[in-house]
Amino acid sequence: MIEAAAVTVRSGGRTLLDAVSFTAPTGSVTGIVGPNGGGKTTLLRALVRAVPVVSGRITVDGQDIRTRRRRWIARTVAEVGQRIDPDPGLRVVDEVSLGGLAERGVLRAGGTAHDEQVAGAIDTVGLTPRAFDRLATLSGGELQRVALARALAQRAPHALLDEPTNHLDLRHRLEVVALLRTIAPTVVVVLHDLDLAARVCDHLVLLHHGRVAGAGPPRDVLHPGLIDRVYDVSTQRLEDAAGRVRFEFSLPPERHLHPDTKESS
Numbered sequence: 001m002i003e004a005a006a007v008t009v010r011s012g013g014r015t016l017l018d019a020v021s022f023t024a025p026t027g028s029v030t031g032i033v034g035p036n037g038g039g040k041t042t043l044l045r046a047l048v049r050a051v052p053v054v055s056g057r058i059t060v061d062g063q064d065i066r067t068r069r070r071r072w073i074a075r076t077v078a079e080v081g082q083r084i085d086p087d088p089g090l091r092v093v094d095e096v097s098l099g100g101l102a103e104r105g106v107l108r109a110g111g112t113a114h115d116e117q118v119a120g121a122i123d124t125v126g127l128t129p130r131a132f133d134r135l136a137t138l139s140g141g142e143l144q145r146v147a148l149a150r151a152l153a154q155r156a157p158h159a160l161l162d163e164p165t166n167h168l169d170l171r172h173r174l175e176v177v178a179l180l181r182t183i184a185p186t187v188v189v190v191l192h193d194l195d196l197a198a199r200v201c202d203h204l205v206l207l208h209h210g211r212v213a214g215a216g217p218p219r220d221v222l223h224p225g226l227i228d229r230v231y232d233v234s235t236q237r238l239e240d241a242a243g244r245v246r247f248e249f250s251l252p253p254e255r256h257l258h259p260d261t262k263e264s265s
């Protein structure tokens with residue numbers, strides 16, 4: 001379980017997170033949603049002590065992360081970042097191995113079990129034919145799958161994923177969605193696609209201007225009134241006979257992309 005209690009982050013004179021609290025229970029997928037610049041990535045970074053927290057408390061399985069070594073955090077929480085910036089000289093298999101290293105420690109890396117774990121993770125994301133290729137030769141979507149394989153190989157009890165589907169084609173996107181629950185027992189995932197978030201997440205945290213604008217089951221958080229207010233759009237919520245929810249979004253009626261057009265019309 002990951003818990004944040006009244007977490008505040010400031011940088012460059014700005015408050016990026018303002019007393020943010022949420023719980024990501026074990027055995028569940030918690031989605032972080034919200035408009036651009038709302039603080040989603042900052043929150044994920046704070047959860048692994050990658051940005052300094054000025055007040056509040058973050059615990060991972062009850063352990064205050066300020067009291068733990070970086071190595072413990074790296075081993076306990078797998079991360080798949082938004083920007084994929086690996087060493088282009090590494091091969092796919094090397095990069096995925098690093099996930100195993102975080103779990104086992106450098107000295108005990110290698111060996112059949114480790115190799116099988118790495119090969120299995122590469123296979124799961126469909127990159128076996130590219131396993132010995134340099135990362136520099138991979139596409140954005142392929143790199144994103146490498147990052148997922150690395151997190152899978154780590155077998156950490158917690159995983160943080162920042163927009164893990166943003167570079168992926170339809171098929172691989174569905175595969176990643178299907179994989180989400182197998183990456184770790186506790187998953188926290190940043191998503192922009194609210195339909196997807198409603199479908200795959202057990203809980204959502206809606207961040208707006210660094211504050212929690214809504215939290216709870218998707219059905220409670222994703223209601224048109226709140227989405228309209230936070231995203232400044234017009235939302236229609238559609239539900240089919242099987243109870244599947246879909247949203248349609250448009251600009252609010254009074255909204256014009258070019259204010260000048262409004263003046264002259």
Ligand SMILES: Nc1ncnc2c1ncn2[C@@H]1O[C@H](COP(=O)(O)OP(=O)(O)OP(=O)(O)O)[C@@H](O)[C@H]1O
Pocket residue numbers: 011012014016034035036037038039040041042043
């Ligand atoms: N190191 C930093 N110093 C100052 N401001 C920062 C820093 N990192 C991010 N910000 C600002 O903090 C705010 C939140 O950024 P963050 O990346 O967390 O948002 P986000 O919700 O993940 O956005 P997006 O949906 O665009 O990825 C933004 O206004 C951003 O410009």
